[in-house]
Amino acid sequence: MTLNRRIFMGTGAAAMASLSAPSVLADGHGRPRVVLIGGGAGGATAARYLAKDSKGELDVTLVEPSRTYFTCFFSNLYLGGFRDIDDLGHNYGTLAAKYGINVVHDWAVGVDRDSKMVTLAGGSKLPYDKLILSPGIDFVDGAVEGWSVSSQNAMPHAYKGGSQTELLKAQVMAMPEGGTFAMVAPPNPFRCPPGPYERVSMVAHALKSSNPTAKIIVADPKEKFSKMSLFQEGWANHYAGMVDWIGSDFGGGNVSVDPNAMTVTIDGEETKVDVCNVIPAMKAGRIAELAGVTEGNWAPVNAADMSTKADADVYVLGDASQQGDMPKSGFSANSQAKVCANAVRGALTGSKVFPAKFSNTCWSLIGTDDGVKVGATYEATAEKISKVDGFISSTGEDSATRKATFEESEGWYAGITADMFG
Amino acid sequence: MGVALFAKMTLAASIAAGTSFANEIGDAEAGEKVFSQCKGCHQLGAGAKDRIGPHLNGIFGRRAAAHEGFRYSKSMQRAGNDGLTWTAKTLDAYIENPRALVSKTRMSFRGMKDATDRANLLAYLRNFSDNPSNLPEAEPTATATDHDLDPAILALKGDPEYGEYLSNECLTCHQSDGSAVGIPSITQWPEEDFVVAMHAYKRKIRPHPVMQMMAGRLNDDEIAALAAYFKDLE
Ligand SMILES: Cc1cc2nc3c(=O)[nH]c(=O)nc-3n(C[C@H](O)[C@H](O)[C@H](O)COP(=O)(O)OP(=O)(O)OC[C@H]3O[C@@H](n4cnc5c(N)ncnc54)[C@H](O)[C@@H]3O)c2cc1C
Numbered sequence: 001m002t003l004n005r006r007i008f009m010g011t012g013a014a015a016m017a018s019l020s021a022p023s024v025l026a027d028g029h030g031r032p033r034v035v036l037i038g039g040g041a042g043g044a045t046a047a048r049y050l051a052k053d054s055k056g057e058l059d060v061t062l063v064e065p066s067r068t069y070f071t072c073f074f075s076n077l078y079l080g081g082f083r084d085i086d087d088l089g090h091n092y093g094t095l096a097a098k099y100g101i102n103v104v105h106d107w108a109v110g111v112d113r114d115s116k117m118v119t120l121a122g123g124s125k126l127p128y129d130k131l132i133l134s135p136g137i138d139f140v141d142g143a144v145e146g147w148s149v150s151s152q153n154a155m156p157h158a159y160k161g162g163s164q165t166e167l168l169k170a171q172v173m174a175m176p177e178g179g180t181f182a183m184v185a186p187p188n189p190f191r192c193p194p195g196p197y198e199r200v201s202m203v204a205h206a207l208k209s210s211n212p213t214a215k216i217i218v219a220d221p222k223e224k225f226s227k228m229s230l231f232q233e234g235w236a237n238h239y240a241g242m243v244d245w246i247g248s249d250f251g252g253g254n255v256s257v258d259p260n261a262m263t264v265t266i267d268g269e270e271t272k273v274d275v276c277n278v279i280p281a282m283k284a285g286r287i288a289e290l291a292g293v294t295e296g297n298w299a300p301v302n303a304a305d306m307s308t309k310a311d312a313d314v315y316v317l318g319d320a321s322q323q324g325d326m327p328k329s330g331f332s333a334n335s336q337a338k339v340c341a342n343a344v345r346g347a348l349t350g351s352k353v354f355p356a357k358f359s360n361t362c363w364s365l366i367g368t369d370d371g372v373k374v375g376a377t378y379e380a381t382a383e384k385i386s387k388v389d390g391f392i393s394s395t396g397e398d399s400a401t402r403k404a405t406f407e408e409s410e411g412w413y414a415g416i417t418a419d420m421f422g
Numbered sequence: 423m424g425v426a427l428f429a430k431m432t433l434a435a436s437i438a439a440g441t442s443f444a445n446e447i448g449d450a451e452a453g454e455k456v457f458s459q460c461k462g463c464h465q466l467g468a469g470a471k472d473r474i475g476p477h478l479n480g481i482f483g484r485r486a487a488a489h490e491g492f493r494y495s496k497s498m499q500r501a502g503n504d505g506l507t508w509t510a511k512t513l514d515a516y517i518e519n520p521r522a523l524v525s526k527t528r529m530s531f532r533g534m535k536d537a538t539d540r541a542n543l544l545a546y547l548r549n550f551s552d553n554p555s556n557l558p559e560a561e562p563t564a565t566a567t568d569h570d571l572d573p574a575i576l577a578l579k580g581d582p583e584y585g586e587y588l589s590n591e592c593l594t595c596h597q598s599d600g601s602a603v604g605i606p607s608i609t610q611w612p613e614e615d616f617v618v619a620m621h622a623y624k625r626k627i628r629p630h631p632v633m634q635m636m637a638g639r640l641n642d643d644e645i646a647a648l649a650a651y652f653k654d655l656e
Contacts, residue, residue, distance in 0.1 A: 049590070331594060338590040354587045357639075361595075361632055377635055389638060391631035404503035408595075408632075411604030415595045 031059040032348040035118050035128040037108045037287055039064030039092060041073075042134030042317030042333035044420040049341035051099040057349045061102040061126055063118070067091060069421075070161035072192065073330045074413055077365055079158075079169050080202030088161065094422035111291035113311055130344050133293070134317040134333065135285025136160070137191050140297065143281035144184055145256035154259035155276040158199075159191060171275045172203055178213040179274035182264045184255055185220040186279045189298075191319045191328045193226035194374070196279055198364040201231065204239040205367055217273070218245045219266045221253030226327075227364060227374055233395045234366030284320035298322035303380035304356050305343035306336050315340050324384025325376075331360045334416055339380075356380040363409035369399065371406030447510060448538070453546025456539045463529070466550050475529060481508050482551035486524070497526035500606070504629040513547070514540050515627045518570065522618035523628055525606075537570070571621055576614055578646040585651025588644055591636070598655060609655040616649040 034050055036043045039062050047062040054060075068089040077083040092103045104126075110119035111131065118126040139149060139157065147155060158168040172181060181203055185196045200216055207214040216239075224247070225231075235243045246252040251267025257278060263270050283289075283297035293299045293308040299316040300309040301323050308314050317340055318333030326332040339356040346353035361375030376390030393405065457466065463474035470477035476492040487494040487502035494502075501524050506512060516523045517540050519533040534540055589598075592608070600609040608616070622628040623637035624645075640648070 334594050335591065342587060342590075352583070354584065357588075357591055359591055359594075359636065373632070375632055375635060377639055389635055391635055393631075400503045401505060404500065407604035409604070411602070412595050414601070414603045415593065415597050415605060418597055418599075419593050 031057060032129045033059045033061070033127060034130045034132065034344060034348070035126050036060070036062045036132045036134065037064075037118065038134040038136060038285065038318075039066075039069055039095075039103070040134060040136055040318065040333070041071075041330035041416070041420060042319075042337045043132065044069070044092075044095065045334045045337035046132050046134065046317060046341045046344075047101050048095055048099055048420065048422055049338055050345055051095075051101045053341065053351070054345050054349055056100065058345065059102070060100075061104060061128075062092070062095065063104045063106060063108050063120065063126070064092065065105060065107045066162070067105055068162075070165065071330070071413075071417065072159070072161045072165075072195070073416075075158070075161055075165045076195070076198045076202040078165060079172065079199060080205040080365065082202075082365065085166055088165075090417055090421045092421070098422055108287050109290070111287070111314075113292065113314065116313065128313075129348060130313050130315065131291075132315045132317060132340060132344070133285075133288050133291060133299070133320060134337070135287045135320055137282040137284065137319045137328075138286050140281040140283050143186075144278050147184075147257050147259065147278045147280060151257075151259040151278075154262070155257060155278045157279050158277060159195075159279050159282075168275070168277060172206060173210065175207070175211055175214055175274045177211055178215075179211065180271065181207070181214065181216045181275045181277070182271070182273040183216070183218045183277045184257065184264070184279060185218055185222070185225070185252075187221045187253075187281050189328060190279070190282045192362070193327050193329075194231075194362055194364045196220075197225055197227065197231045198366075199277070200243055200245075201234060201239075201364070201366045204235070204242050207242070208239060214242070216243045217264070217266070217271065218243070219252045219255045219264065220245060220247050221255075223248050226362075227372060227392065229395050230372045230393055231364075231366065234370060234372075238367040238370070282319075284316070288316055288320045295322075303383075303385040306340040307343075315344065324378075324381075325387040326358060326360055326378055326385050327362065329360055329362050330416060331362065331412075332358070334419060335359055336385075358385055361412070363405065363412065365406060365409070369403040369406050371402055371409050372397075373405055373409070447548065448541030448543070448545035450542070450545040450549055453542035453544070456534075456543040457546055459531075459534070460543075463531075466547070478547060479550045480552050481513070482510075482548055484508050486512075495524075495526060495528040497524045497606075498528070501629070506629050510544055510548075512627065513544055515622065517543065519618055521615050522571075522622045525611075525615060525619045535570075571618060575621070575642050575646075576617060578642055580613070580643070580646030580648065580650030582647065582650045582654070584644070585647035585649070588640070588648050589651050589655075592648070592652075595632075600655070609652050611649070611653060613646075613649040613653050616652060617645055620645045620648070 036047050047060055050058055051060045068091050070088045074083055095101045096103045107121040108118050109121050116128050156164050156168045158164040254267045256265045264273050284294050284299050288294050288299045293310040293314055299321050301316050301321045306315045306317055308316050317336045319328040335358045343353055345351050358378040361373055363371055363373045365371050372393040374392040377388045378385045379388050465471055465477045470479050472492050476489040485502045486506040487498040517534050520527050520529050595605050596608045600607045620637045623633040626634050
């Protein structure tokens, strides 16, 4: 294997051992090879389950540029002051040391599906028998007039975890008294449907104590959004008069921004703002497109095992996939990863493959101890991942229920991060 | 007692207007004798105080764990927060098998299998609730004992390998090392407690939308498989 030692981060003996072990090409002998690109909710989970359940029968390599993965989930709670940034960071040490996964900190820059080879930015090449992509999202160029990725310091998206989230928080905390926070919300489909609205709640929560006369404007290209009545009830209860949500009926979709002048123009009306959080339209992480498995913005997959429609040996998980009814969430990516890991292990080692089962629950925090949730179960049909059953919190629930719901979300955060990183 | 019998009794009660309320769900007099099984821990009537368990005046229509000053178990408080309210149906399920409804309840009472005894007991308890006539009319028929788990279900031997696969879905929320932050631990439970709890969610006797949904699509064998797998998880 042409793995370059310089870019290799084997923190444990197991990982070092597999580095020095001879590896052979796919069509030869040796352990079957699975390469995963992206160590987030989908990729880290799939890598862990493949390594854990195959008990050494598979050679599992995870490619991820960051040494610390900062979750997007709960990043809004950091904006609201309910979490520290360090609480959101997780590293790959246990995956390498305890599960024997080769963790390679580099970018994948190309996939050659004919020779079944991944190329990394550092120049090395990784052969695979099965390739799993879970690269998350990138933004559609030109989606918001006046904004491009190069404007992300003036007008952060904070829709990928880590430094962008910290930047947005610093900007919110530095707002002048009575200042204006603007959000440009994304069109469907996008990562975490309740995410922008939980963010509005958490920014309002932070401002309510530090800057109570500040205002929040949301320009939204949609007519309605996830958990809308729950959020609107919560905004009226906790942040009366602070949040102005402008939906598509009122021109919320007709927006341009000027990152130099710090202005937002909604339906022809220009406003000077202090912070502008632009969340543009999204598409699959670029490597999915480079691998040639996307159609339009996303990668269509088969529901039973998450293999792409384009190539039975290439799988796409999480936000980048186009699978049917599941929302793009960390919970969904984690759920899909486990179905995929079971199928891939079965295909490579002959282990038993059980029928696919998926589920999702998304919690949102609206104010202190005021949590709500929405969830559903799904099954694989011939055309898509299809919803079976679901539930949503109701408006007017009492405070004990809302508090219990919030506490559950804390339990879930601990659970899913343990499920991803060991 | 089956659904049909209940329906008949309700009908009879509504024809004979003025009959004592208790007739609709059971015989309160007989229930007083059954209450001797509860007496060691619960008081009832004028001057009733909390003992090992809370006094049971006004229990119908009250939220679980809502009696002030009594120290309930975490499980019971959680059930109350989830919206568990004491009705003929939920009381019947709790008395039948306390751990089906509230897994780690502090009430050490092994349960009352006899449905007639339970119906009589409920009729007796109901006489100590402030306003029994305000209770929903549909309630008595709802006490039909369809939550009584078939012993064959409890006898099923679960396949731990299948359980391991199915458990993947649970481990997004419940932790495999048994730690419990905000979401309870489900490892190393007696299999029977696990099975009755899952069936109580499946049948929506136990409140909680997430767990009702998760359990709702598991069949009897799958629940047994999960119980077998989680029992031994260290
Ligand atoms: C504000 C906010 C709040 C959210 N809240 C919730 C919530 O409460 N619950 C919930 O379930 N979800 C939530 N989400 C959504 C959740 O974060 C995503 O749906 C989830 O992370 C998707 O997982 P993924 O594996 O598809 O992508 P990611 O988790 O983003 O992982 C992708 C990884 O791939 C890596 N990568 C990308 N390209 C390459 C490449 N070429 N080579 C190597 N590596 C690459 C990236 O560095 C990244 O680490 C939230 C999102 C946001 C923005």
